[in-house]
Amino acid sequence: MNILAPSILSADFKNLGKQLTEIAENGAEYVHVDVMDGMFVPSISFGMPVMKSIRPATDKVFDVHLMIEEPIRYIKEFKEAGADIITIHYEACKDVGATLKAIKDEGLKTGLSIKPKTDVNVVKEFLPLCDMILLMSVEPGFGGQKFIDGSLERAAQLKAFIDESGLPIDLEIDGGINMDNVSAVLDAGVNVIVAGSAVFKDPAGNTKKFMEILNSRG
Secondary structure, eight states: OOEEEEBGGGSOGGGHHHHHHHHHHTTOOEEEEEEEBSSSSSOBOOOHHHHHHHGGGOOSEEEEEEESSSGGGGHHHHHHTTOSEEEEEGGGOSOHHHHHHHHHHTTOEEEEEEOTTSOGGGGGGGGGGOSEEEEESSOTTOSSOOOOTTHHHHHHHHHHHHHHHTOOOEEEEESSOOTTTHHHHHHTTOOEEEESHHHHTSHHHHHHHHHHHHHHTO
């Protein structure tokens, strides 16, 4: 199943409740929440208080992407704030396995993300602990960046690892995704699409257009 996960990093926070309704009504199943700490990545975004405040506005899956150092410190708090999936970065954890297990222990789905320059092979040993792999197709930390060349090949490699494992693991991609390149991304084996500015310039209309592409290939 192909899933659209609009990133609220690009949303209009004055109208966020309305925009969450618009993306849900037009087919988005996930809400992608980027949490940045100013240490693992240069930017600072939002955290638990914002998540708690918007959680009642939608029943869609909160796909929480933690771009923070040692996220194991905050797993329970993000669960309490409304997370359904917590994705951590391979590069941000001293003990990746323990962090993924801590997420599972809270009854949440797990995701493991890698940055554009990280060897895709590092995910292999952690596949049994993962519900999703997130491939960054831009350097994490800022919205609106251009899709990095070579990301399609990396996606295809990760899809091959997942298929070889025989496990029901989703493959997600985040960074520079738009309606011009999303078909190629789907062809590479990705089934969860994060898009920010490409959705929130017109949340209702663009979600509908993305979903037409995703459904035609799903």
